[in-house]
Structure formats: structure tokens, C-alpha cells
Amino acid sequence: MPPRYRYEEIADDLQKRIEAGEFRPGSRLPSRRELTAHYDVTTPVIDRAMQILRVKGITETLAGVGVYVRDTSGDS
Known part of the structure; x- marks a missing residue:
């Protein structure tokens, strides 16, 4: 398996956190500064x-x- 870039790992982690309900649809993600820290x-x-x-x-x-979590509940 090829090595993964750090940005891919972070995107996956944020996606999992969104799916787990830590960030709900319509909510704002932490700021760029908070995420870099x-x-x-x-x-x-x-x-x-x-x-x-x-x-x-x-x-x-x-x-x-x-950056806000999209509400995809109404998407087909």
C-alpha cells in the first residue's frame, strides 16, 4: 500500500469525526489556526x-x- 499524505489522513479523520456526529450538519468546523495546532x-x-x-x-x-458541514440528508 503506498504511503499516504498527511492531508489525506487529516481529511479522513475529519470525515470520520463528522460521520460520528462530532460536527453536525450546518455546524462550523474549527478554524484553520485551530486545525493546524x-x-x-x-x-x-x-x-x-x-x-x-x-x-x-x-x-x-x-x-x-x-467551513461548514453540509447537510446531505436531502441529497439523492
């Missing part, structure tokens, strides 16, 4: 992890406001 990584690593979650449709970013 929690995971002990640089800002670009967090940005990359956030990009993965956004592409998967798990989160949405509101410019200048934050």
Missing part, C-alpha cells in the same frame, strides 16, 4: 484537507466566514 501541520496541509472534503461534498466554504 490540533494536527501539528502547516496551513497548506489543512487547506488541502479542506479541499478534499469540499470536493467530496462533505463541507462547504463560505468566504471570510468559515
Whole structure:
């Protein structure tokens, strides 16, 4: 199995935390600063992890406001 990038591990961890209900639909994820401190990584690593979650449709970013968990209950 090929090695995984840290941003992939962080995206997976955040996705699991969302699925476990730690972050509910409509709730705001911790700030970039909080996430860099929690995971002990640089800002670009967090940005990359956030990009993965956004592409998967798990989160949405509101410019200048934050990253929120999407409510996918109504999606087909």
C-alpha cells in the first residue's frame, strides 16, 4: 500500500469525526489556526484537507466566514 499524505489522513479523520456526529450538519468546523495546532501541520496541509472534503461534498466554504458541514440528508 503506498504511503499516504498527511492531508489525506487529516481529511479522513475529519470525515470520520463528522460521520460520528462530532460536527453536525450546518455546524462550523474549527478554524484553520485551530486545525493546524490540533494536527501539528502547516496551513497548506489543512487547506488541502479542506479541499478534499469540499470536493467530496462533505463541507462547504463560505468566504471570510468559515467551513461548514453540509447537510446531505436531502441529497439523492
